[in-house]
Amino acid sequence: GENVEQHPSTLSVQEGDSAVIKCTYSDSASNYFPWYKQELGKRPQLIIDIRSNVGEKKDQRIAVTLNKTAKHFSLHITETQPEDSAVYFCAASTTLSGSRLTFGEGTQLTVNP
Amino acid sequence: EAGVAQSPRYKIIEKRQSVAFWCNPISGHATLYWYQQILGQGPKLLIQFQNNGVVDDSQLPKDRFSAERLKGVDSTLKIQPAKLEDSAVYLCASTSNRNTQYFGPGTRLTVL
Numbered sequence: 001g002e003n004v005e006q007h008p009s010t011l012s013v014q015e016g017d018s019a020v021i022k023c024t025y026s027d028s029a030s031n032y033f034p035w036y037k038q039e040l041g042k043r044p045q046l047i048i049d050i051r052s053n054v055g056e057k058k059d060q061r062i063a064v065t066l067n068k069t070a071k072h073f074s075l076h077i078t079e080t081q082p083e084d085s086a087v088y089f090c091a092a093s094t095t096l097s098g099s100r101l102t103f104g105e106g107t108q109l110t111v112n113p
Numbered sequence: 114e115a116g117v118a119q120s121p122r123y124k125i126i127e128k129r130q131s132v133a134f135w136c137n138p139i140s141g142h143a144t145l146y147w148y149q150q151i152l153g154q155g156p157k158l159l160i161q162f163q164n165n166g167v168v169d170d171s172q173l174p175k176d177r178f179s180a181e182r183l184k185g186v187d188s189t190l191k192i193q194p195a196k197l198e199d200s201a202v203y204l205c206a207s208t209s210n211r212n213t214q215y216f217g218p219g220t221r222l223t224v225l
Contacts, residue, residue, distance in 0.1 A: 045216075051212075101156070
């Protein structure tokens, strides 16, 4: 089955700096890669996603890149703000698996004012 | 658009007791998932429904966990009997297009 590895597990940055979180996946059939933000005690919220026919996607301060050959994808947050502090999860799925998501273990991002 | 609803939000039980969780997906979403999220970890799929049929329950501990979605809308997840290691947040998610999943607020279960 699919295995998703995520790093770093914790990331601390100064407000205004950029943050990068990286994930690798094992199943070459995976074709959908969402990123979720989870604040303490809250539900995971989808912040951006990318499909395997696209190499990069951007939404304001958030961007995701995908390298299918290397089987890794990354989340980039620019101009970080204290409200970006949360746990971020990457995930992967394939329509062949019924679209079930396999999640990484999460990255605790702390943005220091 | 109303989101995924779950209840209860919190539940504390003793080991060997039974517990049930309820989920109401977003209206019109045919696919429903139950995930288990242990503290400090990512969510792990327990079971996936397409309408009222099970698509994937390969990671569901069937000796103690059961789930149903009788009318293809609401779903219940049951644990009987509960073990200490079942302490976790149980998340329900739904999707209409088989990719983008929307999560409910979760039920935090504590087994003493």
